[in-house]
Amino acid sequence: MAKDGALLFYHVFCILILTMSLLCKATSEDREVGVIFVVSIVYLGSLPQGVYSLLSHHNSILQRVVQGSYKRSFNGFAAKLTDQERGKLSNMKEVVSVFPSRTYQLQTTRSWDFMGFDEKINRNATVESDIIVGVTDSGIWPESESFTDVGFGPVPKRWKGACKGGKNFTCNNKVIGARYYLTESARDEWGHGTHTASTAAGNAVKDVSFYGLAQGTARGGVPAARIAVYKVCSHEKLCSAHNTLGAFDDAIADGVDIITISVSFTAIRDFDEDPIAIGAFHAMEKGILTSNSAGNNGPSGATVSSVAAWMLTVAASSMDRRIIDKVVLGDGRTLVGNSVNTFALNGTSFPLIHGKDVSRNCTEKSAGSCEQGCLDSDLVKGKIVLCDRYTSGVSEAYKVGALGSILTNYINIDDASFVLPLPASTLNNTEYNEVMSYMNSTRDPQANILKSEVIKDLVAPIVASLSARGPNLILPNIIKPDISAPGVEILAAYSPNASISIPHDMRRVKYNIMTGTSMACPHATAVAAYVKTFHPDWSPAAIKSSIMTTAWPMNETNSNISSGEFAYGSGHINPVKAIDPGLVYEASKEDYVKLLCMKYEESMVRLISGDNSSCPTEQLKMLALQTPLTRPNYVSYNAKVDIKVVPEIISFVSLNEEKTFDVTVAGSGLPYESRVSASLAWSDGTHSVRSPIVVYTTVELGVVYHHTSNGDSCIFNIKVPNFSSILLRGLKRTTTQETPLLRKFRIPESEIESWKPICGFRLYHDGRPRGPLWRGKKLIGKEALYAISGLKRFKDDEEKLGKFIKNHVLRLLKMDLIAVLTELERQEEVNLAIKVFNVIRKQDWYNPDVYLYKDLIISLARSKKMDDVMLLWDSMKKEDLFPDSQTYTEVIRGFLSSGSPADAMNIYEDMKNSPDPPEELPFRILLKGLLPHPLLRNRVKQDFEELFPEQHVYDPPEEIFGVRC
Incomplete structure (x- = not known):
């Protein structure tokens, strides 16, 4: 086969993503002047067996136009070709594919602790120091403290790579190898590669x-x-496909253990034209797992570009630390925005103007958006500019010398903050419109932008809006992304040569805050490497399975789009659990070859696999049953879907023993463009091996796709997170516990009551306590809604209410409990809210947090239930928490309204001891409310004049109040 020129790629299906065109027997006459040549990738499959000269073969095909050959780990080359030449090569039997070398886009002090993965976690240090992480990115800044080799031993003997970092680049025992495929050095001039490398494997820097x-x-x-x-x-920020494939070729041959690549296409490519999928296939063949970012094209559906089953595709989610900033308007209103703003305007308000009012030579719309060249630098000097568009506004405002800028996030996504080059804040549409209304209501609008602050995010983890979503357009039966990991506002090492925001920002730092799936990917890479330190012999599929089946379950995505598993896959990554999953789903090269058979002819599959693989005559049932139907003109339905697992109990006697089982999903009446979710969980009482199942129909080009069977029922798409699960085979025992010898994993019978009907579909949830659960900011889940309804139903019957709390509220997950508390506060069901709050305080995950107290105390104060306020106030103080200014203000107002000035003064004295800077509003409320009490008022007035010497205090005539005491 090799003699015949059928060049076989490694197990990785080298998808021709590089933009290099190959020339086949081109003569000088063929290459006319003026003809456009495009660098294209010619993918020839796996490396051939036996004695063989790749370069000779490539040169015989391409003659003088080869740009480079892939010869270490798989077979292919890149060349400048015309369309005619690409066509000739594509028709050659030894060629898998020819495709242009397109470009990719590059897509943490708290993140590891948030996942329970602190510095004291159990580690296999000796093995970990032998792990080699291949970072395919924008290079690295080797002098960073995150990459010093203090305490490191010699380079692992099995390392086959080299330090070819180029100009002014030196490796050490930490950064043991370097290669570059463009510019003069592997040195990072942008910061992205340094950031991802330090997130995955950087030293601990205090x-x-x-x-x-x-x-x-x-x-x-x-x-x-x-x-x-x-x-x-x-x-x-451009990453060419042919360079990317070249990096895979070298990394595999160099002997890395895992590859992390935080780049992705904006468009989705089939496997044979996707260089990352090709490279990852051949890496998998050599026992190397590839971790890839899902892409930053969310929140729209079907945008995930990393779709190959043999890769770990990572979505980005938040952690429990958020960075916000505040805009204070001239009328005293404070709006919360999203930006990483390191500047402070010293508490001073400045003139606020709109871009359209300081324009030159632009339309009103362009000027309002602060587009390039529209702002007059003389008119914006010393002012804060309001810009209707984020992307153009921040750069233009900075370039023309504006004092600051207030921007709108026109797509209304406010779950991530980005570094800005000047005092600026990004507001959502609602708050931005408040600023516009304020400007239109006064002749002299003023504003102040405060320096950013760090707050606690109680609803984390949440899938970031920018994170790309499924479903998988290439293989709809594979859920993508696979997993979610921290990717929002991550602090990590950075290149001191790179701008920290826009190109004109001259600030330079050693550590920077970045957001994106690029930041999530190295988190998953590190967890995979951590698993490998405990299980060096595990396959890429086993490592991937352990990560996915032990993930924290998550709920529906954010308030803008409901995409469920298509946003987060199996859930949020859980590093500690991943090293002991109990069972893993195994998948081999042969399994993935069968997957390729679903899309390609046997001859092409053999080129990719490099062996005599054959495709079964009958394809897997799932795809064979897929039938296009005409799109119906109606949407009414009565879906009835059942899931059966046979057998329900699987017994294991020895380690690494394999078992199989069947999952059947049957039903009818599921409408087009609909989706329901469930999960399959095997449990032995200690481990829970969980896989999501998604039943959905898709509409493409006016055609409905679903699975059909005999009669009125349908076999719908079974969505599970990795290929081995789809094959329903290869379930392998991994736990080392040998007593008792016989280990049984079962679907827990005791949890049948947890099956919930959703559109006729039985949703299984095992009800166990879990880690943090994703919950949308505005949507309330069905479990939370049921709890709210029950609490209100039994609120007048203390006995029934107590039973309901015990049987239902106590079973809620973290974010559902918080959602219930928040909604009860909104509905002013204060007594019920207090009961739920007491439940929350007893949870294992509860950490004292002033924001849990804040809304409840404010609700009570506004209802003038001051006795209840003081009970919570005392509890809060016992937990060493200080309220914020708004809480102090509302409690002071509540006591004054209730005729208790002495209690208001007690709260005031407490406020004076707060570590937060003083604000005017609570003082002014006291000055007004204490007018009938001059002695108390004078105390407050003296403090106010001392703290705010430039502010005026109005003293009305005494006769207004009559006799005072």
Whole structure:
């Protein structure tokens, strides 16, 4: 087969993503002047067996136009070709595919602790120091403290790579290898590669912050691991496909243990034209797992571009630390925005103007958006500019010298903050419109932008709006992304040569805050490497399975789009659980070859696999049953879907023993463009091996796709997170516990009551306590709605209410409990809210947090239930918490309205001891409310004049109040 030129790629299906065109027997006459040549990738499959000269073969095909050959780990080359030449090559039997070399887009002091993965976690340090992480990105800044080799031993003997970092680049025992495929060096001039490398495997560096924000210890998930760098992206943030495939070729041959690549296409490519999928296939063949970012094209559906089953595709989610800033308007209103703003305007308000009012030579719309060249630098000097568009506004406002800027996030996504080059804040549409209304209501609008602050995010983890979503357009039966990991506002190492925001920002830092699936990907990479330190012999599929089946379950995505598993896959990554999953789903190269058979002819599959693989005559049932139907003109339905698992109990006698089982999903009446979810969980009382199942129909080009069977019922798409699960085979025992010898995993019979009907579909949930659960900011889940309804139904019957709380409220997950509390406060069901709050305080996950107290205390104060306020106030003080200014203000107002000035003064004295800076509003409320009490008022007035010497206090005539005491 090799003699015949059928060049076989490694197990990875080298998808021709590189933009290099190959030339086949082109003569000089063929290459006319003026003809456009495009760098294209010619993918020839796996490496051939036996004695064989790849370069000779490539040159015989391409003659003088080859740009480079892939010869170490798989077979292919890149060349400048015309359309005619590409067509000739594509028709050759030894060629898998020819495709243009397109470009990719590059897509943490708290994140590891948030996942329970602190510095004291159990580690296999000796093995970890032998792990080599291949970082394919924009290079690295090797002098960063995150990459020093203090305490590191010699380079692992099995390392086959080299330090070819180029100009002014030196490796050490931490950064043991470097290669670059563009520019003059592997040195990172942008910062992206340094950031991702340190997140995955950077040393622990104490007292790191970004201008005082997010201070703590910055560290990678596997700090003892070694790093090999493959620079494929330029400082212009462009990553060519042919360079990317070249990096895979080298990394596999160099001997890395895992590959992390935080780049992705904006468009979805089939496997044979996707260089990352191709490279990852051949890496898998050599026992190397590839971790890839899902992409930043969310929140729309079907945008995830990393769709191959043999890769770990990672979505981005938030952690329990958020960075916000505040805008204070001239009328005293405070609006919360999203930006990483390191500047302070010293508490002073400045003139506020709209871009359209300081324009030159632009339309009103362009000027209002602060588009390039529209703002007059003379008119914006010393002013805060309001811009209707984020992307153009911040750069233009900075360039023309505006004092600050208030921007709108026109797509109304406010779950991530980005570093800005000047005092600026990004507001959602609602708050931005408040600013516009304020400007229209006064002749002299003023505003102040405060320096960003760090707050607790009680609803984390939430899938970021920017994170790309499924379903998988290439293989609809595979859920993508696979997993979610922290990717919002991550602090990690950075290149001191790179701008920290826009190109004109001259600030330089050693550690920077970035957001994206690029930041999530190295978190998952590190967890995979951590698992490998405990299980060095595990396959990429086993490592991937352990990560996915032990993930924290998550709920529906955010308030803008409901995409469920298509946003987060199996859930949020759980590093500690991943090393002991109990069972894993195994998948081999042969399994993935069968997957390729679903899409490609047997001859092409053989080129990819490099062997005599054959495709079964009958395809897997799932795809064979898929039938296009005409789209119906109606949407009414009565879906009835059942899931059966046979057998329901699986017994294991020995370690690494394999078992199989069947999952049948049958039903009828599921409408087009609909989706319902469930999960399959095997449990032995200690482990829970959980996989999501999604039943859905899709509409493409006016055609409905679903699975059909005989009669009126349908066999719908079974969505599980990895290919081995789809095959329903290869369930392998991994737990090392040998007593008792016989280990049984079952679907817990005791939890049948947890099956919930959703559109006729039985949703299984095992009801166990879990880690943090994702919950949308505005949507309330069905479990929470049921709890709210029951609490209100039994609120007048203390006995029934107590039973309902015990049987239902106590079973709720973290975010559902918080959602119930918030909604009861909104509905002013204060007594019920207090009971739920007491439940929350007894949970294992509860950490004292002033924001849990805040809304409840404010609700009570506004209802003038001051006795209840003081009970909560005392509890809050016992937990060493200080309220914020708004809470002090409302409680003071409540006591004054209730005729208790002495209690109001007690709260005032407490406020004076608060570590937060004083604000005017509570003082003014006291000055007004204490007018009938001059002695008390004078005390407050003296403090006010001392703290705010430039502010005026109005003293009305005494006769207005009559006799005072």
